[in-house]
Amino acid sequence: MDNADVIVIGGGPAGCSAAIGLSRLGYNVVLCDQAKFPRDKVCGEFISPAADPILDRLGILSRIETLNPKRLKGVSISSYEGKEFSIDYPLQPRLAERPTSLSVSRYELDSLFVEEAKRAGVEVREQYKVTEFLFEDDCVIGARGWDGSKTSFSIHAPLVIDAGGRNALSLKKFHLKEEPVGGVKIAMAAHWEGAQIADDYCYMHVSDPGYTGISNVGRDRANVVLVVNRHSMNGENPDKFYLDTVMKNSQRYKILRNAKCLESVRTVESLAFSVKSVPCGGLLMVGDAMGFIDPFTGEGIYLSLRSSEIAVEVAVKALKNFNFSRDALNIYEVRRKKEFDKKFLLSRILQKLICNQFFCNQVVRALKGDRDLAETLVGVIGDLEPAETVVSSRFLLQLVAAYSKGVYMS
Numbered sequence: 001m002d003n004a005d006v007i008v009i010g011g012g013p014a015g016c017s018a019a020i021g022l023s024r025l026g027y028n029v030v031l032c033d034q035a036k037f038p039r040d041k042v043c044g045e046f047i048s049p050a051a052d053p054i055l056d057r058l059g060i061l062s063r064i065e066t067l068n069p070k071r072l073k074g075v076s077i078s079s080y081e082g083k084e085f086s087i088d089y090p091l092q093p094r095l096a097e098r099p100t101s102l103s104v105s106r107y108e109l110d111s112l113f114v115e116e117a118k119r120a121g122v123e124v125r126e127q128y129k130v131t132e133f134l135f136e137d138d139c140v141i142g143a144r145g146w147d148g149s150k151t152s153f154s155i156h157a158p159l160v161i162d163a164g165g166r167n168a169l170s171l172k173k174f175h176l177k178e179e180p181v182g183g184v185k186i187a188m189a190a191h192w193e194g195a196q197i198a199d200d201y202c203y204m205h206v207s208d209p210g211y212t213g214i215s216n217v218g219r220d221r222a223n224v225v226l227v228v229n230r231h232s233m234n235g236e237n238p239d240k241f242y243l244d245t246v247m248k249n250s251q252r253y254k255i256l257r258n259a260k261c262l263e264s265v266r267t268v269e270s271l272a273f274s275v276k277s278v279p280c281g282g283l284l285m286v287g288d289a290m291g292f293i294d295p296f297t298g299e300g301i302y303l304s305l306r307s308s309e310i311a312v313e314v315a316v317k318a319l320k321n322f323n324f325s326r327d328a329l330n331i332y333e334v335r336r337k338k339e340f341d342k343k344f345l346l347s348r349i350l351q352k353l354i355c356n357q358f359f360c361n362q363v364v365r366a367l368k369g370d371r372d373l374a375e376t377l378v379g380v381i382g383d384l385e386p387a388e389t390v391v392s393s394r395f396l397l398q399l400v401a402a403y404s405k406g407v408y409m410s
Contacts, residue, residue: 004030004123004157005319007143009130011037014287014304015163016113019122020058021312027319029122030155032145034129038111040266045106045223046072046202046215049089049099050383051302054309059120063112064104070216071100075378076201078251079364080208080357086201087367089382090375101202101382103215105191105223128153130169133160133283139324140282158324159315161284163308166273168289176276185210186233186269188226188242194259195222206354207249214255222259224252230269238265274344277333281325284332286311291340293347302383303340310335342387346380349391363399370402 008019011033019031047055055061074088089099118124127148134142134156142156162170171177195214197203203214210228217223226242233241242265247253275291278284287304314332318324354360367374376395379385389395 002030002153002155004028004155005159006030006315007032007130007155007157007160008122008163009033009143009160009169010163010165010287010289011035011114011117011124011126012041012110012163012165012287012304013113013301014289014308015161016110016117016122017054017058017305018161018163018286018308018311018315019117020120021308022315023117023121025312025316030125030157031117031122032125032128032130032143032155033114034127036126036148037114038107041106041110045103045109045217047102047104047109048302048382048384049101051102051305052099054302054305058116058305060112060116063116064102064109067104067108068218070103070200070218072103072200072202072215073098073100074201075381076199076203077364077367078203078205078207079354079360080206081250082361082364084203084205084251085364085368085374086199087371087374087378089384090379092384099382099384100200103202103217103223105217105221130164133169133173135280138280138326140280158322159282159284159318161286161311161315162289163285163287163304165288166268166292168285170278170283170285170289171275174276174279176278178274178276184230184269185227186230186267188228188238188265188267190224190242190265191217191262192222192224192256192259193220193262195224195255196258197222197255203251203255205249205251206360208357209245211354212246212249212252214252221262222255224256224261238267278326278329281327281329284311284315284329290336291344293344303343306339306383307336310339342391343380343383346387346391366399366402370398373398373402 005027006022006029008015008031011031015031019029023029052061076084076086078084091098114124130143130145132144133140140160143160144154147153162168197216205212209232213225215223226246273292286307288300290307311332318328377390380387380390
C-alpha cells in the first residue's frame, strides 16, 4: 500500500488547486483522476473576474494569458425575445480599469492545471479511478480503486480531499446530494464556428424552455450552452432538441445563423444541487462536490478555486495537529457556508425568476432603468461583491423603484 499525507480525488481546477497549495507547503500529495488528460468537460468556459487573484497565486494566470484567451467585459441579457441589454462589470476600488472575465476552453484550462500540479511536486496519477474509501474507526484513512490497466491500488493517507464533481464518490457513498425541487436540470453544450458575436460579453438569452449562455472562447470558436429541465426534452434526440431550441430564439439566431455547430452535443445533469454535511473525519469536499450553483448566476470555477483555498487552510491546521476528526475539520464546513450560502440562495431566487416570463421581463426592464443597480447585480454574479448585497430587502426596494421609474418615464 502506498502512503501520502493527502489524497486528492479529481484533477479539475478544484482538485488541482488544493493539491498545488498543499504540495508547495511541503506535503506529499497524490492526485487521482479517472481520465487521461487532456480531456474536455461541459462548462460555460468563462471564469469570473474575482478568480484572477487566485489564479495568479497558483501560478496559472500567466500561463492562461499565453493562450491569448478572450476577456469579457460583462453580461448581455435578453428576456423572452426582448432586446439585449449589456452590463459591464463594476469598477472596483483601487483599480484604474473595469475588471474582465476570462473565456477559455476547459480542454486547455484543465490541462494547464494538471501540468502546474506536476510542476509543484504533486504525484498525478491519471486513469486512476477511486471506488472506495478506507476507514478506521470514524475516519477516512485512504482510498482504493482501479488504474487504467484494471490493476487494483490502495493509498493510505490521514486526509482525503474529494474534488470529484457532481458525481463525487462522497456524494454517492454517504447519500449527501439534495436535488432541488422542480425537476432535474440538464446542460447541453457544443462549440460553434463562425458565430457573429458583436462584442466581448457573455450573452444570456432567457426563453422557453430554458436559457442559453454564449461566449467567444477565441480562435473563431463560441461555446453555446443550453440549460433546460430534463422533462422538456420529452425523449427527443439530444442533438436535434439542442439545435432546434437554440435556433428558435431570435437573438440566438442572429448570432448563429451563419455559424456551424462543430460537434455532437455534450450533456450533464444534476445542476443546482446542495449537499449535506460530511458524516465522518478525514474527508473534505471541494468544488462541485460541495454543491453546484446553476450556471446562470455565475460560473463554478471561482467557487471551486475559493473552496479549495479554504480547504487548504483547514487541512494545514489538521496536518500540523494531526487531528482529522469530524469536529476538527468542521471549521471548513462553517467557513464554506458563511462564504457561499447567500450565493446559493441567489441562484435559487434567480431560477424562480427566469422561469416566469412576466417577472423576468419586469426585472430586466428595471435593470435597464438603473445602470448602477444592474452593475451591482453583475458584480455579485462575477463574485466581485458579496451576494448579500443583492439578497436583501434594500436591493429589492431599489429594484421596485427602478422599475416604477422606468414605467413612469415610458
